[in-house]
Amino acid sequence: MSEIRVERLSKRFNETAALDAVSLDFAAGSFTALLGPSGCGKTTMLRLIAGFEAPSEGSVFFGGELMADPQRQVPPEARGVGVVFQSYALWPHMDVAANVAYPLKARHVERGAIAGRVGAVLDIVGLNGFEGRRIEELSGGQRQRVALARCLVADARIILFDEPLANLDMHLRASMVDAFRDIHRRTGATIVYVTHDQAEALALADRVAIMSQGRVLQAAPPQEVYRAPANATIAGFVGRGSIVAGMVIDPAGETATVDIAGHRLVARSAGASAGPAKILLRPEALRISPEGMPATVLDSIYRGPVHEVRLALSALEQEPRQELLIDSTETLAVGQKVHVAVSDAWVIPDLWTTTARARHQLEAAVRTGRAQAAGR
Amino acid sequence: MSEIRVERLSKRFNETAALDAVSLDFAAGSFTALLGPSGCGKTTMLRLIAGFEAPSEGSVFFGGELMADPQRQVPPEARGVGVVFQSYALWPHMDVAANVAYPLKARHVERGAIAGRVGAVLDIVGLNGFEGRRIEELSGGQRQRVALARCLVADARIILFDEPLANLDMHLRASMVDAFRDIHRRTGATIVYVTHDQAEALALADRVAIMSQGRVLQAAPPQEVYRAPANATIAGFVGRGSIVAGMVIDPAGETATVDIAGHRLVARSAGASAGPAKILLRPEALRISPEGMPATVLDSIYRGPVHEVRLALSALEQEPRQELLIDSTETLAVGQKVHVAVSDAWVIPDLWTTTARARHQLEAAVRTGRAQAAGR
Amino acid sequence: ADGKLVLYTSQPNTDAQQTVDAFMAKNPGIKVEWVRDGTPKILAKLRAEIEAGQPQADVLLIADVVTMEGLKKEGRLLSYPEADVSGIDAALYDKDKTYFSTKLITTGIVYNTKAPFVPASWEDLTKPEAKGLVAMPSPLTSGAAMIHTVTLTGNLPEGWDYYNALAKNGAQASGGNGDVLKAVSGGDKLFGMIVDYMPIREKAKGAPVEFVFPREGVSAVTEPVAILSTARDTEAAKAFVDFLLSKDGQEVAAKMGYIPARADVALPAGYPDRSSIKVLGYDAAAALANDAANKEKFGAVMSQ
Amino acid sequence: MWRATPGSRASALAVLLVIALLSLLPMVRLVIAAVAPGGELDFGAFAQRLAKPAALRAMWHTLDTSFFGALLALCLGGPFAIAVTMTDLPGRKALGFLLLLPLMIAPQVTALSWLHLFGPSSTLLGMAGMAPPPGTPNPMLGRNGIILLYAVQHAPIVFITLRAGLSRIPHDLVEAARASGAEPLSVLWTIVLPVVRPYIVAAAALAFVSGVGNFGIPALLGMPVNYLTLPTLIYQDLSSFGPGVLPQITALSVLVGVLALAGVACQSLALRGAAHRFTAGTPARFELGRYRLPLAGLGWLVVGFILVLPACALLATSLVPSFGVPLGWQTMTASNYAEVLVRQASTVRAFRNSILFAGSAALILAIGVIPVTAVLERLGRRWQRLLGGIIDLPYAVPGVVLAIACILLFLRPLPLIGSLYATPSIIVIAYAMRFFTLALKPVATAVGQISRDLDEAAAVSGAGAIRRLMTITAPLAAPAAVAGGLLVFMSAFNELTVSALLWSSGNETLGVVLFSLEEAGLGTQAAAIAVSTIAVVIVLLLVLDRFGRRLPADVLPWR
Numbered sequence A, B: 001m002s003e004i005r006v007e008r009l010s011k012r013f014n015e016t017a018a019l020d021a022v023s024l025d026f027a028a029g030s031f032t033a034l035l036g037p038s039g040c041g042k043t044t045m046l047r048l049i050a051g052f053e054a055p056s057e058g059s060v061f062f063g064g065e066l067m068a069d070p071q072r073q074v075p076p077e078a079r080g081v082g083v084v085f086q087s088y089a090l091w092p093h094m095d096v097a098a099n100v101a102y103p104l105k106a107r108h109v110e111r112g113a114i115a116g117r118v119g120a121v122l123d124i125v126g127l128n129g130f131e132g133r134r135i136e137e138l139s140g141g142q143r144q145r146v147a148l149a150r151c152l153v154a155d156a157r158i159i160l161f162d163e164p165l166a167n168l169d170m171h172l173r174a175s176m177v178d179a180f181r182d183i184h185r186r187t188g189a190t191i192v193y194v195t196h197d198q199a200e201a202l203a204l205a206d207r208v209a210i211m212s213q214g215r216v217l218q219a220a221p222p223q224e225v226y227r228a229p230a231n232a233t234i235a236g237f238v239g240r241g242s243i244v245a246g247m248v249i250d251p252a253g254e255t256a257t258v259d260i261a262g263h264r265l266v267a268r269s270a271g272a273s274a275g276p277a278k279i280l281l282r283p284e285a286l287r288i289s290p291e292g293m294p295a296t297v298l299d300s301i302y303r304g305p306v307h308e309v310r311l312a313l314s315a316l317e318q319e320p321r322q323e324l325l326i327d328s329t330e331t332l333a334v335g336q337k338v339h340v341a342v343s344d345a346w347v348i349p350d351l352w353t354t355t356a357r358a359r360h361q362l363e364a365a366v367r368t369g370r371a372q373a374a375g376r
Numbered sequence C: 001a002d003g004k005l006v007l008y009t010s011q012p013n014t015d016a017q018q019t020v021d022a023f024m025a026k027n028p029g030i031k032v033e034w035v036r037d038g039t040p041k042i043l044a045k046l047r048a049e050i051e052a053g054q055p056q057a058d059v060l061l062i063a064d065v066v067t068m069e070g071l072k073k074e075g076r077l078l079s080y081p082e083a084d085v086s087g088i089d090a091a092l093y094d095k096d097k098t099y100f101s102t103k104l105i106t107t108g109i110v111y112n113t114k115a116p117f118v119p120a121s122w123e124d125l126t127k128p129e130a131k132g133l134v135a136m137p138s139p140l141t142s143g144a145a146m147i148h149t150v151t152l153t154g155n156l157p158e159g160w161d162y163y164n165a166l167a168k169n170g171a172q173a174s175g176g177n178g179d180v181l182k183a184v185s186g187g188d189k190l191f192g193m194i195v196d197y198m199p200i201r202e203k204a205k206g207a208p209v210e211f212v213f214p215r216e217g218v219s220a221v222t223e224p225v226a227i228l229s230t231a232r233d234t235e236a237a238k239a240f241v242d243f244l245l246s247k248d249g250q251e252v253a254a255k256m257g258y259i260p261a262r263a264d265v266a267l268p269a270g271y272p273d274r275s276s277i278k279v280l281g282y283d284a285a286a287a288l289a290n291d292a293a294n295k296e297k298f299g300a301v302m303s304q
Numbered sequence D: 001m002w003r004a005t006p007g008s009r010a011s012a013l014a015v016l017l018v019i020a021l022l023s024l025l026p027m028v029r030l031v032i033a034a035v036a037p038g039g040e041l042d043f044g045a046f047a048q049r050l051a052k053p054a055a056l057r058a059m060w061h062t063l064d065t066s067f068f069g070a071l072l073a074l075c076l077g078g079p080f081a082i083a084v085t086m087t088d089l090p091g092r093k094a095l096g097f098l099l100l101l102p103l104m105i106a107p108q109v110t111a112l113s114w115l116h117l118f119g120p121s122s123t124l125l126g127m128a129g130m131a132p133p134p135g136t137p138n139p140m141l142g143r144n145g146i147i148l149l150y151a152v153q154h155a156p157i158v159f160i161t162l163r164a165g166l167s168r169i170p171h172d173l174v175e176a177a178r179a180s181g182a183e184p185l186s187v188l189w190t191i192v193l194p195v196v197r198p199y200i201v202a203a204a205a206l207a208f209v210s211g212v213g214n215f216g217i218p219a220l221l222g223m224p225v226n227y228l229t230l231p232t233l234i235y236q237d238l239s240s241f242g243p244g245v246l247p248q249i250t251a252l253s254v255l256v257g258v259l260a261l262a263g264v265a266c267q268s269l270a271l272r273g274a275a276h277r278f279t280a281g282t283p284a285r286f287e288l289g290r291y292r293l294p295l296a297g298l299g300w301l302v303v304g305f306i307l308v309l310p311a312c313a314l315l316a317t318s319l320v321p322s323f324g325v326p327l328g329w330q331t332m333t334a335s336n337y338a339e340v341l342v343r344q345a346s347t348v349r350a351f352r353n354s355i356l357f358a359g360s361a362a363l364i365l366a367i368g369v370i371p372v373t374a375v376l377e378r379l380g381r382r383w384q385r386l387l388g389g390i391i392d393l394p395y396a397v398p399g400v401v402l403a404i405a406c407i408l409l410f411l412r413p414l415p416l417i418g419s420l421y422a423t424p425s426i427i428v429i430a431y432a433m434r435f436f437t438l439a440l441k442p443v444a445t446a447v448g449q450i451s452r453d454l455d456e457a458a459a460v461s462g463a464g465a466i467r468r469l470m471t472i473t474a475p476l477a478a479p480a481a482v483a484g485g486l487l488v489f490m491s492a493f494n495e496l497t498v499s500a501l502l503w504s505s506g507n508e509t510l511g512v513v514l515f516s517l518e519e520a521g522l523g524t525q526a527a528a529i530a531v532s533t534i535a536v537v538i539v540l541l542l543v544l545d546r547f548g549r550r551l552p553a554d555v556l557p558w559r
């Protein structure tokens, strides 16, 4: 049975529809990442699940039990959820230890056990020795970790994270991600995780829900969202990559032969039909090679390990110019002519001609998500 | 001449030394990223430069003029710096447009020009149409963007950013990074940029200062910091990678032949002497290949485009176990035996035996930074 | 006798305490609880209690007869025909024996020792030398002052024209007697109309003031005592009235610095001989009936 | 467990009940007494009483003086609140401490000492050879003097209320403005003051209502020149003898209530769109630089003028044997102190009683007001406004009238508790009724600014409403609650007009003792009591200050 179910959930602030008839299941023990641009309604979704806001329409269920509809809501303290707030929401009048101990005290954990538990979670977040600090004396990242510790200490059945790692450096993030994974494994809690960091989402979650303007566009396992985005919006949002115009020449169910700028290649597809189509090319599937699509270097940025190079496809005077993104370990000069070999491509389902199919697919994806999580 | 100079700058909060005798030059028009773990003193450094705190010791100069020493401080409003706060610090009683227009009004820009300028920066941060919104009605990322716009609107000579993109999604970040680069190019402002996102730091800055526990460990161009970290702490902090124990066999100035787990290879070095040493191996310089160092797969995490694989070097019963990190496009099974080819390595200068040299090197790096920036 | 008594009084605190102590020394069985406040407030309290249906007081000992007259009209006072009024002028008690004056507090003239002349008559206050230098309590605030006004306008030949002249001379009518004392001893004003005991007492302590009994005569309030018709313990109440009218009781008043009602008790120190004090009379019932009109008139005359 | 369940409805009802009992009940009883004296409804007479020109004139005077008094109090208390909270002014703590004192001196005593200060008998002006000749009208008399003294008397209210707000402004809001190039003064105008607008309005409203209900100042400064405000008019009416007095003064009180409600309406008008929430932080500090010393000098000058001079005048008065005797080495005497402190048992008792009554009322209100605000917080804005207005009423009507209402309410034995009349309880209850709003305003403002997510975080931690109240809301609102409690204590400690009708023997209060001495013409003894009062309160505050070192920052308004 699914732990959390939201049904046609809407939330309006004045005229803004922050959430717009979203239906989604979160299987017991699943780890779902909510991904989407700033202002798309991720925080609003969490707040509705936690019980801080009343739905404008629709309902929220926990394990089949109605938690909220526009008329009545179970108060947050009776829902048994843990939340890490985007704004931390630490209590300025308590020191670090008291902040973290609070959920235990509120749940009447016996006094003797509290100090031990608090120490343990402070250990996890790397804040040992900060017990007596006032919140104002902490740096931004330290505050975030206190907020984390406070949420983790209570071992809630449902944990909601709102960008819990936004202010941490890469390494602390990595160890926190490990901690989350660990907690998830150990407690089997159902986790909903809002983040703007896709790598994090892909690494942590067993399902990613892509949101945009108050709606859920796709909810599927990370690999699927990355490799087979349901539409161009998702393709453009998740991961890097280029979307180029191409022509499906020979559709064959799971794959299709496509023509990009006069170059033919086999691409994965979800039953695309012949005709013009949008093709997603990920940088890691592209390689500078002696042969392949001819292209010109537009510019190049050093991004730590590699150079991110923008290329223009040099095709038959195409308008508008088609661009590719590619990672290169070597430095390429602007204007240099190169060839690009393609090892993988995805035909983006066309929403305009295949709306029905796309919706069907989306629903299938949701079902897969449920089934997958339920099978754990 | 350097735009900002801090000299033996220290700041103590009670017993905590948040900043510990830091000396650093920021050349006019330079773009320096401060990178370091949470709580290392980055925000404190910015606050001292902006004039929000008085130094405990040391001094701050702008263009040769004394701005602050423990006795006297030029007030912030007379320093002409732009600041983006980690906490946004938006004024709740003003709407978005009023928040952004404030610096213009404070500087008595004529009324007619204000609306246009405000519109233009709101455009840059993608908040067109939000002019009349109250701050409380914005999402976290939207607030951050308002804070950005407010700082950008005034075209300050010196701009201080405290994690300005922490709450934005990848794409917005990318476009903001472009905006910053653009602003930097256009205005020639001197920028100090605190971030925990290394990719951002490496992509944006022409110099990266690595901080730890209130000190600056290395200040050098991004490539140098990444490819030739001055010590093990930096090597561990910047970028991913593995530090393994090896033996320098044949030091030859800029390069050295080293032995890792019985395998020989040529590594870059800064005059390492023969004997045991720590070797930095970056994932992108490692490749699964038919031959090379033998290793066993420990685990594998899907990270968007690639799998991040942890390997254990299968060497002569070495204690402790030596680990490697490598990116693989293929899925590897846990326990699988593989071979790893190494295309690049760096012998980490040994601080204990080469303290003097390391210091010399650090100062050289600082000088390079200055020269480079001055040459712009 | 045994019993319990609640006394509402407008006597100053120390006076009230002395009175009650003296009474209880004589009547050890009776416990007196007393509440003290200015006449307006103590009456407001009583009125509120009446409105709520449970007046708490048994005995009233307040400044003036007019108020008593009003209460009597409403039937709130108990008649005590057997009271011993020997030695007390018949003008000083109600003919129905509902209330009995206990002492005389006269209103005369006070002047600061820096004053340019020594006033001897009410008319002196309208002299040009006193222009802007005269203070008097306002009848709008003080019951005693109202009676004083009624007495003067009734007895002086000019009637209300006297007050017209005062107003023209810049006399200021405000507050109570304490305020006048402060104004005159402080030098804000140099002359004032005031009750006798205040300046006499303060002069003894060194204040630069003198009190004069004007030759036309003085007005007086008489601090009457009365038993409320709702009194619970009438026996104790009667004992209290008896004590106040007795020689012992009167001597207590004299010791506190007041003129006793009984002619056979000597005046306290600082007062002239009883015969030289001429007390002017007034009609309490008329004063009560015309209260509002008098106030209005006073207001109009003094441009208040 | 559902939201909007019987449970939460019960708490809302409980709060409504408390407000109804403390604020609405006495007012309703007064209105009944006003329109239906003796149980017979008579609107005609009611209207007639109000339409008298004297009543209308007094109403205008009340509005006029209260409004400008509040404005001036704002101008006086505001800068001090800013200086003490947000600058490095030397000696700011001492300044803040001293500024509280005018509130502790009974209004009539303040008025008296100012009268002395400028009158022909002024020792001070006399020494400077500037004393006006005898007979010169005192410049303090009349409208302007009343406004000035309202400002002096109510500046501490403004100070305490504003400071509670200022100390919560996160420093980065100020820093962001300064980094934007704004000078400290302009930061003050454009950021600090707008952000604390709710507090400014609350402070102004309190000062206004305090002025409407003040009796002591217009009694001494207005009545002599027949400048009557509603409370003094009511007092004058009290001295009429007839049975019509109750309906008359209650009718006027209804008028006062209407004025107070008008003030509340203006308040909510001024507060539209001004509710901001933020996490409290340490406030920013402005460096005054070279203005430090001049500004400090100015501050001390003002405090010296509004506090030290009158206090000295008072002290001088208390040291001479009788009023008008010049103070000198020969005339100086401690006999007044000996008389009131040693000989008169009632004074010492009054000290004890006043500390006890004012302390209990302050404690009850400071603690009780937090749950009340937490529940109010959840009601709609319209309810909040309405209830806020109702709570103001008992503070605005003259104390005598509130006391009458209490007598009407509590004289007859009540079920369970019996009659409260002539017990200490009735005074404490009356104080709680009267000063409810003083305690509520700062706390309501503070609770309104607590960032919602702090409460939400506690809710998801499993804390129920009551626990959240005790562990999150209460500590965060504690500084405001202490400020409110102090306001209540200091106002009640010298209170006269309410206790004047409610005290009974053994339960006399300081105000009562002081006023009766005053009335008996024993001004010097009254001054001795006033000086002792100030000394006692200062000692109490110093004890609190000592104790305050262990309290969280900002709890004490002068620290």
Ligand SMILES: Nc1ncnc2c1ncn2[C@@H]1O[C@H](COP(=O)(O)OP(=O)(O)OP(=O)(O)O)[C@@H](O)[C@H]1O
Binding pocket: A013, A014, A016, A017, A018, A036, A037, A038, A039, A040, A041, A042, A043, A044, A045, A086, A196, B136, B137, B138, B139, B140, B141, B142, B167
């Ligand atoms: N209280 C409110 N009043 C009015 N509009 C609101 C309110 N809260 C949120 N919104 C609007 O609703 C939309 C969704 O907001 P939400 O906070 O859910 O975004 P988000 O996905 O969490 O974004 P971010 O990643 O930037 O935090 C935004 O456009 C926001 O401006």
Ligand SMILES: Nc1ncnc2c1ncn2[C@@H]1O[C@H](COP(=O)(O)OP(=O)(O)OP(=O)(O)O)[C@@H](O)[C@H]1O
Binding pocket: A136, A137, A138, A139, A140, A141, A142, A167, B013, B014, B016, B017, B018, B036, B037, B038, B039, B040, B041, B042, B043, B044, B045, B086, B196
């Ligand atoms: N007001 C203060 N009082 C006491 N300690 C403080 C105060 N401000 C900062 N610190 C401490 O000083 C150190 C440096 O803080 P700072 O805010 O500069 O860190 P940071 O590098 O910005 O970290 P982050 O990336 O987490 O924001 C931290 O250990 C912090 O706890």
Ligand SMILES: [Mg+2]
Binding pocket: A042, A043, A044, A086, A162, B139, B140, B141
């Ligand atoms: Mg959000």
Ligand SMILES: [Mg+2]
Binding pocket: A139, A140, A141, B042, B043, B044, B086, B162
């Ligand atoms: Mg920081």
